[in-house]
Amino acid sequence: MEQETGLNILAVSIFTITLSALLSPLLHLSPYIPAGVTFILLGLVTIDTLSWKNQGVNLLLNIFASSEQKQRIIYHEAGHFLTAYLYQIPIEGYTLSAWEAIKNNNSGLGGVIFNTSFLEKKSQDMREFNLQIDRFGVVLMAGIAGEKIIYNNSQGGEEDYQKFQEINRNITMTVSNLEMKKRLAILQATTIIEQNKNAYLALVEAMKQRQSVSECQKIISEYIN
Template sequence: MQKISLNLVAIAIFLGTMSILLGPFLHISHTIPAVVTFLGLGLATVDNLTWQGRGVTLLLDTIARVSPEYRQRILHHEAGHFLVAHLLGIPITGYSLSAWEALRQGNPGQGGVSFAPPDITSSISANLLQQYCHVWMAGIAAESIVYGTTEGGREDREQLQTAFRLIKRPVSQAQTQERHSILQAKTLIKDNKAAYDSLVQAMAENTPITDCFQIIEQHREPAAS
């Protein structure tokens, strides 16, 4: 998010400069672009230093949510995280589908599924780490299944890569795990498609997480004996 804030600062400077240069031709007073640029830079700086970029996040998310496709992508992406986490027994504590909802819940970022974070140390079991990797990659997997392409997932990939750095594993292993986890998450979602579709509808209606759990259990495929 800091990168986004810095990009916005650069854009503000560029637009301010262009406004000053083109002002005489467009009959715009030099004062107007200067004031707008100053305010923009000031707000971006305060947001970055005081609110850790949350203001920028809220603004960009609010603008993006005008698009129905964006809202649906977020919904399907987060439902993928939710379903796979529940199927793998990762405790889920809540979810939000917008930056505003996340802020109200006291969470940073654009929203998402909240679950118990793993204790990433060298002693973490390979099985538990792999389960979390599957959950992190489940949003990407869900988008790929529903839309054939993925647009989200940058922060999810960063979580996986950070985990591997903390346990001092090479980047190549993280990349291999990422591909493997996407495939495993896809399999879980496809094998429980009825549960996934019902969960998407439930999350779209802001259904409480306990009810979401029941909906998944009602529609999930029984475990193979």
């Protein structure tokens, strides 16, 4: 969703600059004006990509995002949060906008921040380690599941799928098997959210109010108990 919108913004910018260059003789504008704008725009895009990790584009996307897109982010991240809590994967924080992410030294338009130290060193019990990998895979796909439950489709999740591929990179499997594992993880996440729908919706409201991680976890536990 982010990449698609970013490409649309870039395409509109290029079209606008090209149009201004073509119309500048009719409008009696100096040819240096569209050339200067092009130079500045390309310079800003380069700096944003190399130094700011596309956070400038993310901020721009956030400004022009519709209310539905902003709501989708919350439902998406609540899916991650709920499943991580139920699978006892430590949650360190969450952000729901590009600006919040920047303030927390994170990238993207927002997200739940996990403590993934368990992925860095394998347990002596490989069966337990693989179980943790599978559970975290479900957590990563739970954002897509949350969106589909509310909107019947998903517009986000590309970054989640990249992480899903990363955590499974040391497991020998074909592309088709990885895709099958992804679909199974989405199905499992959907089942978890559906079975805890009231807790999920209460969590969404708490996250809208930017309540702390501990407060959100308390709300989940109250509904589940």
